[in-house]
Amino acid sequence: MPTSVGSSRRSTSAPVALEVWTCPELTALIFQFQQGVPGSFLPLAQSLHMYRQCPPLLMDSFGVWMSCHTLDDLKRFCRLCLHLVSAPVMDQAAAMGHLPALMLLHTLGVDCSSRAMNLAAKEGHLDVVTFLHAHRSEGATTSAMNWAAEYGHFEVVQFLHRHRTEGCTKGAMTRAAKAGHLNIVEFLHFHRNEGGYRDMLHGAVAAGHVHVVDFLTSYRKEEPCSPLAMDDAARLGHLTMVQYLHSHRFEGCTAQALVGAAANGHAKVVQYLLSNKSHYVLKPALALTSSAAAGQLKIVQKLSPFVDAKACRDAVVAAAKHNHFDILEWFHQERPDVVDKVRRKLYIQGDTSNVSTALARVAASIAQDQ
Known part of the structure; x- marks a missing residue:
């Protein structure tokens, strides 16, 4: 029986349609003109709407979504839901160091805040800081340089110092010193005048950063310290620091230096303090009790001849x-x-x-x- 013309057309069009619907690229192209939000975008859309009055939660939601989606996904989302994309989204893109996403949002006219540059500086994203400086007007706050100093981002600190006017606070040098970032402490000392807080030297001592303490002792003689600094160094087992303080500073320590070192099992520190006991007011008896209570047998053996x-x-x-x-x-x-x-x-x-x-x-x- 001969096949009709209509039947032939139907039989050839069916495979063609099937090929279209089984091609992800063509399917995406067809549906991009459809109104509505794809299912994979709904959680983000709902979060951006729900947390619009709570920037931290909004930023977290976008950060999680962006970490498992592409730039093309973000472009499509912005095309469908640009009204939901607010300043915290751009702030989070900056914090993540996602420069392409940041440039896209900038091109689309999305707002941001000073958090963008602050957080980019905190995370060490110099390229993002540079872009925001060149193309945006929101600026930053002193938190930008403070954070960059704290987390050791030397190039960011240099850029902010040379190109921005927000400056920093005493927290910049203080945090850098406590974290052991000597190059940043040196830079701030020679190029800025904020200085540090009163606990800067103590914090560097407690953390065991001998190189930082040596610099502060040599170049910032006005920085205060106390015997409690050596106490903390001894308690935490920083033998090199205890030796440095003994040789280069005059504050000394209290009886708690030996007690803390003994209770925490720092045998070399205990031995060093005992060998220099004529310089300090130590209490071996209290240290022995503390070490016994803490189960430090070797320290008990070392201290018992002194009590x-x-x-x-x-x-x-x-x-x-x-x-x-x-x-x-x-x-x-x-x-x-x-x-x-x-x-x-x-x-x-x-x-x-x-x-x-x-x-x-x-x-x-x-x-x-x-």
Whole structure:
């Protein structure tokens, strides 16, 4: 039976239509003229509408979306929902260092705020900072240079200093010093006059940045410090810093330097302080008790020759309270007289606490081994 002309046309058009609908590029081209928002764009559209009065949440929403979408996706979204794209979106693009997205939003006339340059500087995106400086008028605040200094973005600090007028606060040098960014501390010292806050030197000491402390000591002699700085350095185990402070500064330390170092198990710091004990007011007895309570056996062994029997008894009680049996065993072997006196005193007092229990357990263990 002959095939009709109409039937032939239908049979040839069906495969062609199928090929069109199975081609993602052609399908996208067809539907881009359709009104409405694609399903993949709905979460962002809803978030931008919901959080329009809360910029931080709006920025977070756009950041999450942009991290898993392309620039073409953003172009399409802006074509469909430009009314939802506000200043926080551009601020977030700057914070992410997404210069192509930033340029697109700029071309479309989207607003931004001073947060854009501030956050770009914080993240070290010099190209974004340069673009915003050249093409936008929102500017920045002192937070831009403060953050760039804190996070070690030297080139950004230089650019802001040379091309912007917002400047910085004392927080810039202070944060750079505490973070150990010597090149930025030097730059701010020689090119700006804000200086730092009173805790700048202390913060650099506590963080163990000897190179920064040395620079501040040499070039900024007016910066205040206190004995608490060495206390913190010792507590945190910064031996090189403790040695530097001992040799180059005059503030010294308090008894807490040895106590903190002992409690945290910094044996080399403890040894150094003890070898220079004539220069400081140290309290080995308190340090011994603290190290025993913290379970620092090696420190207990190092400190015990520097204290009397009473201090050793206090250390035994502290170790027993915290069930540090290795320390109790060591005292049993090295200072049995001390342990016996502690046990007799507790017996007379009728003590039934875990101190007596721990001592009895160790004594029984040692007797069994013998």
